[in-house]
Amino acid sequence: MKNNSLWSDAIYRLSRNRAAMLGGFILVMLVICAILAPWIAPYSYSFQDLNLGASPPSSEHLLGTDILGRDLLSRILYGARISLLVGFVATGVALVIGVSWGIVAGYIGGRVDSIMMRIVDVLYGLPFIIFIILLMVIFGRNLWLLFGAIGAVEWLTMARIVRGQVIGLKNQEFVLAAQAMGVSNLSMFRRHLLPNILGPIAVYATLTIPQVMLLEGFLSFLGLGIQPPMSSWGTLIKDGVESMEEYSWLLIYPGITFTITLFALNFFGDGLRDALDPKTSDN
Amino acid sequence: MIAIFFKRILLAIPVLFAVASITFFLIKIAPGGPFDADKAVSPQVLKNLNEAYNLDASNWEQYVDYMTGLIQGDLGPSFRFPGRSVSEMIATGLPVTFELAFYAILIALVMGVFLGVLAALKRNTFLDFIPMAIAMIGICVPSFLMGPLLVLIFGLNLELLPVSGWNQLPGDKILPSLTLGFAYAAYIARLSRGGMLEVLNQDFIRTARAKGLAERIIVIKHAMQGGLIPVVSFLGPAIAGLLAGSFVVETIFQIPGLGRFYVEAAFNRDYTMILGTTIFFSAMIVFFNLLSDLAALWMNPRSRDV
Numbered sequence: 001m002k003n004n005s006l007w008s009d010a011i012y013r014l015s016r017n018r019a020a021m022l023g024g025f026i027l028v029m030l031v032i033c034a035i036l037a038p039w040i041a042p043y044s045y046s047f048q049d050l051n052l053g054a055s056p057p058s059s060e061h062l063l064g065t066d067i068l069g070r071d072l073l074s075r076i077l078y079g080a081r082i083s084l085l086v087g088f089v090a091t092g093v094a095l096v097i098g099v100s101w102g103i104v105a106g107y108i109g110g111r112v113d114s115i116m117m118r119i120v121d122v123l124y125g126l127p128f129i130i131f132i133i134l135l136m137v138i139f140g141r142n143l144w145l146l147f148g149a150i151g152a153v154e155w156l157t158m159a160r161i162v163r164g165q166v167i168g169l170k171n172q173e174f175v176l177a178a179q180a181m182g183v184s185n186l187s188m189f190r191r192h193l194l195p196n197i198l199g200p201i202a203v204y205a206t207l208t209i210p211q212v213m214l215l216e217g218f219l220s221f222l223g224l225g226i227q228p229p230m231s232s233w234g235t236l237i238k239d240g241v242e243s244m245e246e247y248s249w250l251l252i253y254p255g256i257t258f259t260i261t262l263f264a265l266n267f268f269g270d271g272l273r274d275a276l277d278p279k280t281s282d283n
Numbered sequence: 284m285i286a287i288f289f290k291r292i293l294l295a296i297p298v299l300f301a302v303a304s305i306t307f308f309l310i311k312i313a314p315g316g317p318f319d320a321d322k323a324v325s326p327q328v329l330k331n332l333n334e335a336y337n338l339d340a341s342n343w344e345q346y347v348d349y350m351t352g353l354i355q356g357d358l359g360p361s362f363r364f365p366g367r368s369v370s371e372m373i374a375t376g377l378p379v380t381f382e383l384a385f386y387a388i389l390i391a392l393v394m395g396v397f398l399g400v401l402a403a404l405k406r407n408t409f410l411d412f413i414p415m416a417i418a419m420i421g422i423c424v425p426s427f428l429m430g431p432l433l434v435l436i437f438g439l440n441l442e443l444l445p446v447s448g449w450n451q452l453p454g455d456k457i458l459p460s461l462t463l464g465f466a467y468a469a470y471i472a473r474l475s476r477g478g479m480l481e482v483l484n485q486d487f488i489r490t491a492r493a494k495g496l497a498e499r500i501i502v503i504k505h506a507m508q509g510g511l512i513p514v515v516s517f518l519g520p521a522i523a524g525l526l527a528g529s530f531v532v533e534t535i536f537q538i539p540g541l542g543r544f545y546v547e548a549a550f551n552r553d554y555t556m557i558l559g560t561t562i563f564f565s566a567m568i569v570f571f572n573l574l575s576d577l578a579a580l581w582m583n584p585r586s587r588d589v
Contacts, residue, residue, distance in 0.1 A: 122298050124520075125572045127564045129527040130545070134306065134557065137549045138313035214425050221427040222530060222546055234427075241431040241535070245439060255428045262423040 010199070013275040020271020026264035034080035041074035046229045054247045064249045066239060072250065075231050076257055082232040083258075086147065087213040093151025094212070095205055098158025103189050105159070106166030117163065120156050128153040129215070136224045146225060150212050161204055165197040199276040206269035210262045217258065233258045288577060295569045302565045303558075307349060310554045311342055336360065349558075358559035363551045369559035376541035379449060383459055383532065383540060384525045388518070390464030395471025396514065402472070403479035403510070404502065414472055421469025426528050430462040430535040449538040459536045463528050467521055471514050479510035512582050519575030523568045 014020055033040065042062075049069035057064040063072040105116040132149045139145055169175055178192050213233075219225035220234025221241075228235065233254050240251030333339045337348060352359060358369035398414035405411050424432075437458060438446035445455040482488065483506055491501045529542030537543075541560065548556035 122294070125298070125569050126302065127523050127526060127561075127568050129523075129530075130561050130564055133545075133549050134309060134561065137552065137557070138309060210423075217425055218427060218527070218531060222534065224549065237428055237431075241427075244431055244435055248435060251428075251431055251435070255432070258425070258428065259423050262425075263419070266419065266423060 010272075010275040014271055017271040017274065019267045020275075023264040023267035023271065026260065027268060030080060030261060030264070031084060033077055034084050037074075037077040037081055041071075041077045043071040043074040045075050045078035045231060046070065047074075054243065054250070056247075056249055063253045064247075066250055067243060067247070072236075072253055075236060076233070076254055079231045079233045079236050079254070080257075082143075082226055082230060083213055083216065083234070083261075086143075086150070086216040086232065087209045089147045090150040090154065090212045090216075091205055091208045093147060094154035094158060094208060095201070097151065098155035099162050099194075099201060101155065101159040102162025102164075103166055103193055106163035107170060107185070107189070107193065109167070109170070113163070117160075120159050124156055129218075132215075132219065133222075133224055136219065141224060141227050143226070146216065146219070150215050153215075154208055154212060158201070158204055158208070161200055162197060165200055166193055169193060169196055203269060203273040203276060206265065206272055210265040210269075213258075213262065213265075233261075287580070288573075291573050291576070295573065299562070299566055299569060303350065303353060303562045304346070306558055306561045307346055308342075310558055311345075313552075313554070336362065353562065358562070359555045361553055361556050363548070363553040363556065369555050372544060372556065373541060373559065373563055376539065376544045379538060380526075380529050380533070380540035380542055383449075383456075383463060383529060383538065384522070386456060386460035387463035387525060387528075388467065388521070390460055391467035391471055391521075392514075394464070394468040396475050396511065398468070399472040399475030399514075400479055400502065400507065400510075402476045403483065406480065411476075415476070418469040418472040421465050421472075424466075426462050426466055427531045427535070429465055430458070430532055433458050433462055434535070447535075447537040449536070449540070455536075459532050459538060462535070463525065463532045466528070467525070470517065470521070474513045474517055475511055478513040479506060482506045482510040485509075508582060512579050515575055515582060516579040517575075518578075519572035522571040522575075526564055526568070 047070060049065065052061075052065055052069040054067045054069075055061060055065045061071045061073065063076065065071055066075070101116060101120070105113045132153065135145060135149050175188070175192060178188060183192070216225055216232060217234030217237065220232050221238045223238070226232040226235050231239075236254035237251065237258065240247075240254055244251040330339075337345060340348070349359065356370065358373070361367050361369055361372060364372070398418065402411040402414045434446045437444045443454075444458055445452040446458075448455045449459070450456070488501060488506055491505050496505075526542065529540060530546050531542075532538070533540045533543035534546055544556065545560045545564075547553075548560065
């Protein structure tokens, strides 16, 4: 290889990792399916065929229908939109908070750093899931609140990782040179620090998405997340559990979809980590 | 080390105080009072209720009142279950949740450490890949899916184990404990594998081997002490996760524990119950985090003399 930059090396290593590539492929397919759901879903997610009721998989309804006669395949496809949206948006929120917090703490250092990181330590020790439930109870079950609440919980580890990286960079020559040239703090963050820590950020973000999706599924399962007639995979699993004795397919297919997605995200994230940091790949 | 211990405890007190205050005022700004039930209550009854629960006092007075009670361990009355105090309800639910969490962590530790150490020792063989594949399943199948699947297989199809309840039928504790413990077994397996691999490459292990010690003694006495530090540090945060997991598991298996009380209180808008359990959970989690940090510190010889 001629071009031995960090990223081209990483992409090369990633492309050799079959599990990660499979994971990535599944993810791309899922995202495409989710975006195209209104066009490729055989029925609308709320279309009810009450005469049909719950029917097992057939040629009309590939994955069967639920007790209200709604096509399960269509509901899973539409559910993918919500579940993936929560996964990406909430991770985005966590990313913005965590990265800014970590860069500021790490770069400014000193007293500011110790106060900021002490706050992170304290927040780490609190039962956040309970606060999310509390917020959902107090302010109603709102999709945007869900994004914000989950994102506000998941930023802590990101802040720690970014801070560690920034401290490592802070005394390197290019940063000192930029300081000597009088670069402002903001452009220091944007132009010099951020591009150098994109690797760890990308890895941790990929591994945060499945955590966030689990959290959303967890809340929806308890009835505190997405509200009907909208459906996420969490609510589909919840509905499936309620009728699993007679209609087990209502639990099994959403469950398989959810699990495969989490597998894909974890494999891709692990692969990305190994590709960007070959030292860890043996552990 | 004793200094660290006291420093951490001193830090924990203001944190819990802040949690209690924030939760209290969050609940005060929540729309709808606890008595806006489905049945309309006559104004006079409502007034009496508000008086009885001291809800007509100013927020500040109520806050001071609540905090004074809190210091004395009194979390106030439950709004939904008249005549029962929050402290009483916590006291009924806690032993059940503790027992469930205890079995779960036991399963997680035994399974996780065994599989993780095995995988590290037999690195890159069949005995490494299989446990790690199982661990991946444990991480990717959430408890709210694992529980129902176990019920479907062992409860409904094979009819081997009861599908719900706690302490009512023989064997009814098995499925809930497994459901809760499995995900942690997976994390612990990965952590102990990683930790063991790191330790097994170090010089003191080579020395032990050169001395001709039995492999069993090397692993158990020398390698595991250092290799399992990540597992011990993980246990504190895991307690927080176990509590959250108990919400789901207790709901699925209809177990009368603290987790189910909390979820019900959230649905019923039983504000005092939510407030009380939130503070109680926070205190427990802060305590267990402290405990696991200290244990990890104590296991690491480098930090022992500090």
